[in-house]
Amino acid sequence: MTPIPPRDTDIAPIAAGSFPEGFLWGAATSSYQIEGGVHLDGRGPSIWDTFCRVPGAIVDGSDGSVAVSHRSRMPHDVALMARLGIGAYRFSIAWPRVQPLGSGQVSASGLDFYSQLVDQLLTAGIVPVATLYHWDLPQALEDRGGWPARDTAKRFGDYAEIVGSVLGDRVARWSTVNEPWCSAMLGYGSGVHAPGRTEPAAAVAAAHHLLLAHGFGVDALRATVSAPEPEIGITLNPYPVVPVGDEEADHDAARRVDGIANRIWYDSVLRGSYPDDVLDDIGAVSDLDHIHDGDLAQIARPIDMMGLNYYRRHHVRHLPGASASPSPWPGSPDVEVVDPGRPVTDLLWAIEPDGLVDAVVALHRDYDPPPLYVHENGAAFADVVAPDGRVHDADRVEFLDGHVRACAEAIAAGVDLRGYFAWSFLDNFEWAEGYRKRFGIVHVDYETQERTPKDSALWYSELIRRQTGG
Numbered sequence: 001m002t003p004i005p006p007r008d009t010d011i012a013p014i015a016a017g018s019f020p021e022g023f024l025w026g027a028a029t030s031s032y033q034i035e036g037g038v039h040l041d042g043r044g045p046s047i048w049d050t051f052c053r054v055p056g057a058i059v060d061g062s063d064g065s066v067a068v069s070h071r072s073r074m075p076h077d078v079a080l081m082a083r084l085g086i087g088a089y090r091f092s093i094a095w096p097r098v099q100p101l102g103s104g105q106v107s108a109s110g111l112d113f114y115s116q117l118v119d120q121l122l123t124a125g126i127v128p129v130a131t132l133y134h135w136d137l138p139q140a141l142e143d144r145g146g147w148p149a150r151d152t153a154k155r156f157g158d159y160a161e162i163v164g165s166v167l168g169d170r171v172a173r174w175s176t177v178n179e180p181w182c183s184a185m186l187g188y189g190s191g192v193h194a195p196g197r198t199e200p201a202a203a204v205a206a207a208h209h210l211l212l213a214h215g216f217g218v219d220a221l222r223a224t225v226s227a228p229e230p231e232i233g234i235t236l237n238p239y240p241v242v243p244v245g246d247e248e249a250d251h252d253a254a255r256r257v258d259g260i261a262n263r264i265w266y267d268s269v270l271r272g273s274y275p276d277d278v279l280d281d282i283g284a285v286s287d288l289d290h291i292h293d294g295d296l297a298q299i300a301r302p303i304d305m306m307g308l309n310y311y312r313r314h315h316v317r318h319l320p321g322a323s324a325s326p327s328p329w330p331g332s333p334d335v336e337v338v339d340p341g342r343p344v345t346d347l348l349w350a351i352e353p354d355g356l357v358d359a360v361v362a363l364h365r366d367y368d369p370p371p372l373y374v375h376e377n378g379a380a381f382a383d384v385v386a387p388d389g390r391v392h393d394a395d396r397v398e399f400l401d402g403h404v405r406a407c408a409e410a411i412a413a414g415v416d417l418r419g420y421f422a423w424s425f426l427d428n429f430e431w432a433e434g435y436r437k438r439f440g441i442v443h444v445d446y447e448t449q450e451r452t453p454k455d456s457a458l459w460y461s462e463l464i465r466r467q468t469g470g
């Protein structure tokens, strides 16, 4: 394997020794965003295959049927990771590739694909980090009610057992569910993600059942993972919330958003309860009958790690009069997330690396969590391939550098942070934004599927080399 040589940047290197021994330097992807091959392995349709066919749902009218053909190109992609010196790879498993209908029949070749991926990673010296659910619910389960239906959580427990039984001898690090806020609130509240439903009560029930699924998944993985020193947990997407304006209503809007974006997930998983004020807020749209005795104990099963995906803060204000459009804040349609007018990414997300410090320090201070990992961090920028054939994404290098420094600051402040995963390893299908927003540190030509490491990949490779003494 020939390592890829570093390229010069203007950015001063981060001091060696800023990260603890064994800190994981990784990159992340998810199944529907990269795999393509939607008809291989007898894979069943997912809610995203269906949602992509809804006119106007995806900005460029695209879908994940081809994506970046990772299902066929996986060995090449693993080899590229190895050449870049990436130490860990966080990938997700497509439930409908393993269980085409979400229950019952299992696809041997679907499972074998992930088994081969794990073997190739281990052979290349890359630590596999598996996520069981990154949003591609089997359509057959949505047809039976989706996440608002309790049965979906039970089916997830069965699926977790199937996957844990096959990969658990080699994969020690597991995340059950990725960013359940998005699945629940964007999928069933605002409807901008699959399955595109706009039913506040369903969004609230979906959130609870995603958490319950996590709890069942933890039990199933505990029973099946035999790899040494298992690390089983969940991946959340915290947003530090800042009120815009000094009115009491703006502060209350911030409290409401903080409740639904952050505290319901932390409190339930780490304390086994829901915050009272959030129950009051969401009680406006739901009778909460979906919460059964014993559920919170199941949700709060002990975990070994928590993954955090940090992209930005939420700057929030009160919007007088209920919002007319469907809201991702059930019970609080009169809150609005606004652009704070700072430097932004191509998705107009404010660039605020100090928000990462705020997020992990607050979690560490308020909840006494297990060891933490930044499971995703990155930015979309309008990359172009330059005449020299390279992608000079200086803006992304600056973004990643700022956030890696924020990780070092959090560690210096006493947070037990054990790894950082750049989002994303490859350009990919960015959900409702289609292929127009590029997050990869590796550029993909969507016509030819050619991979070109961007300057950010080369910068990251050099950072890893320096930090690990490689």
Ligand code: IFM
Binding pocket: 030, 033, 179, 309, 376, 423, 430, 439
């Ligand atoms: O692309 C997504 C990913 O699937 C989940 N976390 C946020 C990323 C950027 O939007």
